[in-house]
Amino acid sequence: MDVLIVGAGPTGLTLGIDLARRGVEALVVERAGELFPGSRGKGIQPRTQEVFDDLGVLDAVLAASGPYPHRMIWKEGERLGEEPLFEAAAPDEGAPYTEPRMIPQWRTQEILYARLVELGGRVAFGRGVTGLTQDADGVCVEFADGTTVRARYVVAADGGRSVVRRALGVGMTGEAVDPAPFVVADVRVRGLDRNHWHAFPQDDGSALALCPLAGTDEFQLAARLPQGAAPDLSLDGVRKLVAAYSHLGAEDVTQMRWASDFRPRAALADRFRAGRVFLAGDAAHVHSPAGGQGLNTSVQDAYNLGWKLGAVLRDGARQTLLGTYEEERRANAGAMLELSTGVHRGAVRRGGATVQLGLGYRESSLSVETRTAPDGLRAGDRAPDGTVAGVRLFDAFRGPHWTLLGAATAPAAGIRALPSAPGSYGPGVFLVRPDGYVGWAGETADGLGAYLARVGL
Structure with missing residues (x-):
């Protein structure tokens, strides 16, 4: 087996979907006998809506969700007034989704599970992990019923009390956000x-x-x-x-x-990877529920890791690509922990930062900016929506491929080329990663080949 995913929450199901559409053999295992039954993580941020658009579940999520209602304050049976929970932002061409949607977590998971099954993926319920061992070629996972499964890679998406993280001996550093129960x-x-x-x-x-x-x-x-x-x-x-x-x-x-x-607690795993085992979602970071960051950050862990596992297992990319998962996502999760803690304590208002559209990977080793004076969009930034030659970019991005804006032909298999970039991008040539971030940017396509060779495409 290529990948064993431990945990059938939003993280594990998202990763299962992404791997299934890439033709990667993966199995999701879940200790419980069914999907999680509660509403817990009920906010879907705009950036996660973009991820769900790519994965083919956004229409179902939008149909089953609604906008966040205003908060009504009561005192001794009297209404004192109402207030919005989020700062409103008008959609534009580059960001068609700007407001969070409310949907109970159990319903989100039902939608993700249905999509996974549609793509040929599967979840084995009632499979509790008790331990694991790994060697240079794979990981052997032990279950409570005495059986074992061997996989080339394992992803721990089994929550804040992760059995896999503890079996690895990976610690978590954090603090209590609020002393009250x-x-x-x-x-x-x-x-x-x-x-x-x-x-x-x-x-x-x-x-x-x-x-x-x-x-x-x-x-x-x-x-x-x-x-x-x-x-x-x-x-x-x-x-x-x-x-x-x-x-x-x-x-x-x-x-x-x-x-x-x-x-409420904020905690960050000391590592997001130990050999052939990766930590994702609550197994890697635990948030206060304030601001609706936990589930969304978790889904984006899976989205970041999915294309990298697919590239290594199916496309011949170098193993070093997998090292960028921890590099990119641990820093991102740390920033989101600070944000959610600030919202909980009233120091940060829900708004521009919480919708996660401004998050990116400019400092990543995968982000290469070769222009001498980049104006606006830079390598590592989220690639906005727009239109090129009558094609909507989010439609062009949808699917497990890279997209090159500003070139007539694709320089390698697995890359879709469009002749130009929207004016909002500024001048240049842009290579957009499968997860919707600009990986490489240049004044011309010179140097792009070297980047692709380094990544292994």
Whole structure:
């Protein structure tokens, strides 16, 4: 087997999709007997919408999601007023998606799972990993039922308490973001409109929020409890919580589908790779839920790693390409951890930074800028949408290939060429990576061959 992916959350399913469309033999294994049942990571940022566009799931995500509602503040049963959660930004040609979409995580995973199966991929449920060993040629993964699977590479996408990360002995460095315990649950509630994210702040700093989940008749309950409080995750406990914090009665909570408790923490794995094993998603970085960065950063880990594994396993690229995964994604995840912690503590407002359109890899060894005075877009930047010769760029980018803007012919297999770049790119020739970032930029195509040879194309 080429790749074993441990964990069928958004990270593992995204990676499975990307590898399946590249013809890489991969298996996703999941300890649980089914997909995750809760709403937990419910925000899909604009950059992740672009990723989902490429992977063929955006239409389904948009159909099942909705815009973020305004927050309605309540005090002693009275409405004090409403406020937007995000700074609005108008779409333009380069960024057609500018606002986050709300969709419960369980629904996102259903959509990703359906796409994986459509592409011929598969998930083995009820397969809990207990350990692994590796050598120069592959990794042997051990399961709770006594069986083993050998793969050329393994990707740990098994969450913040990752069994694989611990088996590797990779540590995580981090801090508590908030000392208070939190409760999150999916509930049905009477007596609240579904047009607002209802917030019930308390004088002691504790709070309750009830957010309508798009495409369902449920609300996501999120509560910050007083320090030292013991969370009660039973239906009766959640009913008491709602009655204590809001004007609603306990009987107004008519059903609970899922509940969990946590203490917000920010942590970053000391390494994202150990030999032939890679860490991705929550196994590599743990975020506060504030600002909606965790799931999105995780999906983009998978998107970054997928094309690199495909290039090495199927296209003959050099093994050194895999080393750029940790180089690029660990720095990116660290920046997102700072951002989500800042949002949680009220130091950063949700807006331009949280939509993740400005993230890039200018400092990466894969980003080569040969122009003497680049103006605007540079190597390492996200490649904006636009139109060239009647072709929409996001349509041209879609698929597991590179795209060359500013050349009449492709210099190698696996590259699609368009004769020019949009004016918004500025002057030059641009080679766009399979994950939608500019890998190489030059005034002419001179030097492009050397870059392709270094990458192994």
